[in-house]
Amino acid sequence: MSRVDAFSRGEVPAPAAPGDPIERVDTPALVVDLDAFEANLAAMAAFAARHKVRLTPHFKAHKTPAIARRQQALGAAGFCVQKVSEAAPLVAAGLTPVLVSNEVVGAAKIEMLCELAARAPLSVCVDNAANVAALAAAAAARGVTLEVLVEIDAGNGRCGVAPGQPAADLARLVASQSHLRFGGLQAYHGKAQHVREVLYRKTMIEQAVAAVRATTAALQAAGLACPRVAGGGTGSFFLECASGVYTEIQPGSYALLDRDYSDNEPVADPAVPQFQNALFVLSTVMSAAKPEHAVCDAGLKSMSFESGLPRVRGRPGIQYKGPSDEHGVLALLDGAKVAVGDRLHLIPGHVDPTVNLHDWIVATRGQRVEEVWPVSARGMVF
Amino acid sequence: MSRVDAFSRGEVPAPAAPGDPIERVDTPALVVDLDAFEANLAAMAAFAARHKVRLTPHFKAHKTPAIARRQQALGAAGFCVQKVSEAAPLVAAGLTPVLVSNEVVGAAKIEMLCELAARAPLSVCVDNAANVAALAAAAAARGVTLEVLVEIDAGNGRCGVAPGQPAADLARLVASQSHLRFGGLQAYHGKAQHVREVLYRKTMIEQAVAAVRATTAALQAAGLACPRVAGGGTGSFFLECASGVYTEIQPGSYALLDRDYSDNEPVADPAVPQFQNALFVLSTVMSAAKPEHAVCDAGLKSMSFESGLPRVRGRPGIQYKGPSDEHGVLALLDGAKVAVGDRLHLIPGHVDPTVNLHDWIVATRGQRVEEVWPVSARGMVF
Numbered sequence: 001m002s003r004v005d006a007f008s009r010g011e012v013p014a015p016a017a018p019g020d021p022i023e024r025v026d027t028p029a030l031v032v033d034l035d036a037f038e039a040n041l042a043a044m045a046a047f048a049a050r051h052k053v054r055l056t057p058h059f060k061a062h063k064t065p066a067i068a069r070r071q072q073a074l075g076a077a078g079f080c081v082q083k084v085s086e087a088a089p090l091v092a093a094g095l096t097p098v099l100v101s102n103e104v105v106g107a108a109k110i111e112m113l114c115e116l117a118a119r120a121p122l123s124v125c126v127d128n129a130a131n132v133a134a135l136a137a138a139a140a141a142r143g144v145t146l147e148v149l150v151e152i153d154a155g156n157g158r159c160g161v162a163p164g165q166p167a168a169d170l171a172r173l174v175a176s177q178s179h180l181r182f183g184g185l186q187a188y189h190g191k192a193q194h195v196r197e198v199l200y201r202k203t204m205i206e207q208a209v210a211a212v213r214a215t216t217a218a219l220q221a222a223g224l225a226c227p228r229v230a231g232g233g234t235g236s237f238f239l240e241c242a243s244g245v246y247t248e249i250q251p252g253s254y255a256l257l258d259r260d261y262s263d264n265e266p267v268a269d270p271a272v273p274q275f276q277n278a279l280f281v282l283s284t285v286m287s288a289a290k291p292e293h294a295v296c297d298a299g300l301k302s303m304s305f306e307s308g309l310p311r312v313r314g315r316p317g318i319q320y321k322g323p324s325d326e327h328g329v330l331a332l333l334d335g336a337k338v339a340v341g342d343r344l345h346l347i348p349g350h351v352d353p354t355v356n357l358h359d360w361i362v363a364t365r366g367q368r369v370e371e372v373w374p375v376s377a378r379g380m381v382f
Numbered sequence: 383m384s385r386v387d388a389f390s391r392g393e394v395p396a397p398a399a400p401g402d403p404i405e406r407v408d409t410p411a412l413v414v415d416l417d418a419f420e421a422n423l424a425a426m427a428a429f430a431a432r433h434k435v436r437l438t439p440h441f442k443a444h445k446t447p448a449i450a451r452r453q454q455a456l457g458a459a460g461f462c463v464q465k466v467s468e469a470a471p472l473v474a475a476g477l478t479p480v481l482v483s484n485e486v487v488g489a490a491k492i493e494m495l496c497e498l499a500a501r502a503p504l505s506v507c508v509d510n511a512a513n514v515a516a517l518a519a520a521a522a523a524r525g526v527t528l529e530v531l532v533e534i535d536a537g538n539g540r541c542g543v544a545p546g547q548p549a550a551d552l553a554r555l556v557a558s559q560s561h562l563r564f565g566g567l568q569a570y571h572g573k574a575q576h577v578r579e580v581l582y583r584k585t586m587i588e589q590a591v592a593a594v595r596a597t598t599a600a601l602q603a604a605g606l607a608c609p610r611v612a613g614g615g616t617g618s619f620f621l622e623c624a625s626g627v628y629t630e631i632q633p634g635s636y637a638l639l640d641r642d643y644s645d646n647e648p649v650a651d652p653a654v655p656q657f658q659n660a661l662f663v664l665s666t667v668m669s670a671a672k673p674e675h676a677v678c679d680a681g682l683k684s685m686s687f688e689s690g691l692p693r694v695r696g697r698p699g700i701q702y703k704g705p706s707d708e709h710g711v712l713a714l715l716d717g718a719k720v721a722v723g724d725r726l727h728l729i730p731g732h733v734d735p736t737v738n739l740h741d742w743i744v745a746t747r748g749q750r751v752e753e754v755w756p757v758s759a760r761g762m763v764f
Binding site for chain 1: 384385386389390391392394397406408409410442464465467468470471473474484485486487488490491494497498509510512513535539540541542543544572666667668669670671672675677679680682683684686687688705706707708709711722723732734735738739740741756758759760761762763764
């Protein structure tokens with residue numbers, strides 16, 4: 001079937017096929033450099049293993065079962081998702097156990113959660129007593145037992161109950177329900193991830209660790225065991241690993257790495273892995289009618305911009321100046337030149353919402369397309 | 383099939399069915415208020431008809447054939463797209479003629495363009511001589527004739543040749559090709575659309591009109607007829623309509639209207655239609671563990687934010703403070719209260735990239751789902 005016929009039917013066909021030279025990839029396309037990607041996966045897996053901490057990579061970052069499968073092969077102990085719908089393709093592919101590292105609210109969503117829990121080991125987070133009751137009733141109705149983690153606000157300032165006694169009280173409520181099992185704590189500090197200075201990140205994770213300790217003490221006083229303490233992302237995982245209180249880390253971006261994470265100050269300790277940019281939006285220059293700038297074919301519908309502009313790989317003097325919906329205006333500095341038809345590798349500002357814009361990831365090695373992966377959980381925001 | 387089974391297969395099922403009460407729509411979901419939407423469509427259609435200007439709405443804004451069909455029924459003279467792939471579902475649905483109001487670069491894309499031109503009347507823009515040659519060669523090879531508009535930079539500072547002689551020279555090159563037909567000028571001033579003050583917008587479109595006049599004079603001197611002059615968006619269409627030089631307008635956002643357009647100063651003239659916000663992201667409050675804020679389930683993967691934050695409809699004191707990938711933090715001002723499970727209508731900052739995040743639009747009237755539309759061209763960035 002021609003590409004036109006697929007588009008005509010409302011489908012988005014893959015922009016390339018395995019074996020294609022990279023010049024034949026239709027643009028704008030999401031491209032992964034397999035060498036960099038594989039090095040990232042191996043480095044994180046080795047680090048987590050060395051620290052005897054479970055690695056449960058966050059699926060929300062890449063939404064691609066082919067990537068999760070490689071993470072599992074390297075020893076991932078399971079996966080995190082942020083939405084119930086994202087858990088479905090993982091469960092279907094046997095990429096389990098799955099932790100929904102988020103609150104699940106509403107009868108339909110809780111029903112989906114229980115339906116999946118009947119098929120595979122599934123856990124979910126809570127920060128609210130009424131939600132505990134709703135989960136317990138739905139689990140009982142379906143005859144499943146849900147593992148439930150209490151989310152504490154470890155400094156992130158988003159969801160989560162206060163650490164210490166309030167968290168222990170909620171845990172006791174969970175433990176008292178016949179079809180729920182208290183599994184431990186979710187204690188992710190998202191705000192720490194992109195703090196540039198390692199020193200400040202360290203201070204923030206120390207606060208998260210203190211919040212965890214206050215809560216595990218309250219749990220112990222209440223006679224509740226706390227088997228799991230989960231948290232940690234690509235900017236802070238080495239700190240949670242060293243903390244002695246976290247049992248598992250949940251990084252997602254490390255596999256593909258965006259420009260924003262690359263802008264973080266590197267960790268001085270050579271034992272802490274440095275990750276490489278493995279994700280690019282391949283874009284074509286489609287206008288160069290003016291001497292001072294050119295225009296490429298990737299804008300707001302191909303990349304997210306709330307974490308800043310993309311960087312252009314390997315083309316000094318070419319700066320991505322700003323997007324519109326389908327265009328990117330390129331500044332040409334220091335005499336840099338581009339021609340219509342030139343192809344640029346753009347390093348997007350933020351992995352997660354960028355990947356979510358694409359139906360396919362084109363996995364390349366050198367100048368050749370090696371695999372083409374469906375982004376199966378794209379659009380699964382439910 | 384259950385929703386879980388659809389997600390398991392990598393599909394995104396509709397978040398509601400016709401006839402559902404709005405409380406049953408799964409969130410976050412894109413929701414259209416049909417009363418406001420129909421009023422917007424009718425107002426623009428009547429205005430264009432009154433000014434005897436062709437209305438060719440931009441499909442890139444909504445990517446939804448069901449919406450295009452309603453625009454056609456109200457007299458739209460055709461549609462604009464920004465990408466060749468977007469033209470395919472329109473051609474398949476008989477929603478033609480289609481103008482690709484953009485440059486199409488690269489052999490594969492030009493081949494798609496010619497394949498579609500063999501099925502339906504299709505036009506494309508150019509700003510580059512080498513691109514004219516590539517289009518001519520591909521059209522000849524396939525035995526089709528492409529209508530080609532020369533894009534001029536009417537002040538937008540993105541694509542487009544300089545107005546006047548350079549544009550006329552490119553038009554002459556187009557007209558000299560056996561399988562291309564020079565159709566006129568594309569002269570869209572995107573930067574003018576969101577300038578808040580009507581007076582400044584007016585000044586900017588006066589400059590665009592001057593650029594068009596300089597070019598039509600040069601075309602006349604070259605002996606070239608200029609049947610079409612196309613441009614105009616939701617912020618400026620009334621100015622192009624009044625100009626006497628534009629033959630067609632290309633607004634897209636007016637049908638659904640975003641917060642950013644609502645923030646424009648309204649036009650004093652009561653004959654110029656005011657549009658209403660018809661597009662919402664329906665979101666559920668999923669955490670309220672702290673007194674000072676709450677958290678809803680719609681973030682960067684459900685809305686675009688580069689045009690600013692969404693506004694909350696009809697809930698005074700609740701402000702959307704900031705997104706993360708799957709969350710929105712809500713500030714609670716002046717004693718405003720929300721409960722977990724509350725549902726909010728968020729007015730997104732920018733229509734086009736927000737719609738492109740969703741597979742479905744839930745069309746509601748009052749408290750009931752009337753239709754559910756597939757966003758067929760979502761992800762068609764090629």
